[in-house]
Amino acid sequence: MAATTISNDKDWYVIRTNIKCEEKASNNLRLAGYEAYLPRQRVEFLHKRTKTRVVRESALMSRYLFVAQPRQNADWFKLRRCEGVERVLECGGSYVRVSANAVEALFLAERDMQFDDTREARIYREEEARTKKATAKLKFSRGQPVSMVRGPFIDITGVVEEVTSSGKIKVLLNALNSFVPIEVGLDDLSPAA
Numbered sequence: 001m002a003a004t005t006i007s008n009d010k011d012w013y014v015i016r017t018n019i020k021c022e023e024k025a026s027n028n029l030r031l032a033g034y035e036a037y038l039p040r041q042r043v044e045f046l047h048k049r050t051k052t053r054v055v056r057e058s059a060l061m062s063r064y065l066f067v068a069q070p071r072q073n074a075d076w077f078k079l080r081r082c083e084g085v086e087r088v089l090e091c092g093g094s095y096v097r098v099s100a101n102a103v104e105a106l107f108l109a110e111r112d113m114q115f116d117d118t119r120e121a122r123i124y125r126e127e128e129a130r131t132k133k134a135t136a137k138l139k140f141s142r143g144q145p146v147s148m149v150r151g152p153f154i155d156i157t158g159v160v161e162e163v164t165s166s167g168k169i170k171v172l173l174n175a176l177n178s179f180v181p182i183e184v185g186l187d188d189l190s191p192a193a
Contacts, residue, residue, distance in 0.1 A: 007100065010035065011068065011069050011097050012102075014088070015065050015087075022038055022059040025065060026065055028083045029082050034068065035067065037065065039060035039061060039115070040058065040059060040060055043055070043058070043116070043117045043118070044118035044119060113125065132166070135186060140163065141160065142161065143160065144191065145158070145159055146191060147190055147192045148171075148173070149190045150188045156174065159172050167186065169185070171183075171184055171189065
C-alpha cells in the first residue's frame with residue numbers, strides 16, 4: 001500500500017536499499033511499523049515486437065527511499081534489520097535528516113505526474129492533447145512566428161496560418177522575399193526566437 005500523506009510530526013531519513021530491493025525494503029519497513037515513502041516514476045515506450053505502448057513503473061531514485069522515525073525513542077537497530085535495507089544514509093557519523101516539507105514536495109510532485117513520461121501525464125500537464133489537431137492547436141496559434149527544424153526549408157522562418165483537420169499546420173514561409181504557403185507536421189516546427 002502506498003503512502004497517501006506525509007507525516008510532519010516525525011523526522012524523515014534517507015534509506016539506501018540493496019540492489020533492486022526498493023519495493024521489498026519499503027514493504028518490510030511498513031510491516032515493521034514504519035512509515036516509508038518510495039518515490040516512483042512511470043515511463044512509456046513502444047514495444048519493439050508488438051508495437052504497443054507499454055508503461056513501466058520504477059523507483060525515481062534507484063536504491064533510495066524515505067522513512068519516518070519518531071522524534072523520541074527512534075529504534076535504529078530494528079530499522080536496519082528490515083530485509084532489503086542496506087543502511088541509513090549518514091554524514092559525519094550522524095544520520096541525514098530530511099525535512100518533512102521536502103518529502104511532501106516530492107510526494108505531491110509524484111501525485112501530479114511531474115516525474116512521469118507517459119502520454120497520460122503529458123495530457124494531464126497540458127503538454128500534449130488527445131488528438132494531433134488539438135496538440136497542434138495547443139502548441140501553435142494563428143499568427144505565431146515559427147521556424148522550420150526539419151526538411152528542405154530548415155531554419156527558414158514563417159507565420160502559422162491555421163491548423164488543418166488532420167493535425168497538419170499551414171505555414172506561410174518567408175522564402176525568396178515572398179510568403180510561400182506550405183503544410184507541415186507538428187514535429188517540423190518550433191516557435192521562432
